Amino acid sequence: MGMTSAKGIALTVSLFGLLAFLLGVIAENKKPPYGTPIKGKDVVICKFPSDPTIAMGSLSIVALVLAAFIGHVAIFYPYKGKSVPRGALFQSTSLSVFFVIAELVSALAFAMLLWATITEGHHRTSNVHHDMDTLCPTAKTGLFGGAAFLALDAALFWLVCQMLALNARADYLDEDEDEDDKGEYGQVYAADADGTKASGIYVMPSGSILVTISLIAVKFTDKCRLLLALLHYASFEQMESVASFYTQSWLADSE
Numbered sequence: 001m002g003m004t005s006a007k008g009i010a011l012t013v014s015l016f017g018l019l020a021f022l023l024g025v026i027a028e029n030k031k032p033p034y035g036t037p038i039k040g041k042d043v044v045i046c047k048f049p050s051d052p053t054i055a056m057g058s059l060s061i062v063a064l065v066l067a068a069f070i071g072h073v074a075i076f077y078p079y080k081g082k083s084v085p086r087g088a089l090f091q092s093t094s095l096s097v098f099f100v101i102a103e104l105v106s107a108l109a110f111a112m113l114l115w116a117t118i119t120e121g122h123h124r125t126s127n128v129h130h131d132m133d134t135l136c137p138t139a140k141t142g143l144f145g146g147a148a149f150l151a152l153d154a155a156l157f158w159l160v161c162q163m164l165a166l167n168a169r170a171d172y173l174d175e176d177e178d179e180d181d182k183g184e185y186g187q188v189y190a191a192d193a194d195g196t197k198a199s200g201i202y203v204m205p206s207g208s209i210l211v212t213i214s215l216i217a218v219k220f221t222d223k224c225r226l227l228l229a230l231l232h233y234a235s236f237e238q239m240e241s242v243a244s245f246y247t248q249s250w251l252a253d254s255e
Helices: 002-030 053-076 092-125 142-182 204-218 221-233 236-254
Strands: 036-039 046-047 188-191 198-201
Touching: 002 053, 002 092, 002 142, 053 092, 053 142, 092 142
Parallel strands: none
Antiparallel strands: 036 046, 188 198
C-alpha cells in the first residue's frame, strides 16, 4: 500500500509537470511575434490573430501549481499510515538542499509563466495605441518556452525530493524500531525457591546483541574480541547464540 501510494503520487507529479511543460511549449509556438497595426485617426489599433496562447499559458500555470502542491504532499505524506516529524525528515542534508531547489525552480517557473500570460493578455486588451510607430508587440519571445522547461525541471526536483524523503523516513522508522528493541532486556533468574543458585538464564531478544556486547566488554576483553570477530564472519543466528552464552557466563561470574 505504501509503495502503491508512493508510485501514484510520483506519477501524478510527473503527469502535471509534463502537462505544464507541453502547455507552455504550445503557448510559445502559438504566440505570434507581432500583431497587425491598423492605423486610424491619431491612433493605431492592434489586431491579433485568434490563438490559444493565453489559454495554454493559464492551463500551464494551473498544472505547475498542482505539480508543486502534490510534490509537497509526496514529502510529508504518511506512507503506510506512519507519520514522521518534519524535523526528522529535514535532518537529511540532501533532502533540505533539493527541497530548497525545487521551491526556487517552481517559484521561478510560476513567475515566468504568470508574467508571460499577463503580458500577453494586456497586449490583447490594451490594443489601442497613440504611438503611431508601434509594432503591436506581444509577450517577450522565449518566456513561455523557458518557463515550460523550468516547470518540467521543478517536477523532476520534486520527484528527487520524494525519493530522498522516503529514504529519510526509512532511516527514522528503523531507528525508532531499534530503540524499541533496545528497551527489551528479557528476564534473569538468579535463585530458586530454596535459596540455592540456579544457572543464569537470559532471554535475549534479537535486537539486543549490541547491548550484550557492551556488557561483555566491561568484564571480559577477550570475549568481546571474539564477539566482534563474529560480527564480521558469523551468521546472525550464531552471533545471537554466542552472545547469549557469554551473557550467561558474565551473569554467573557476577554472582
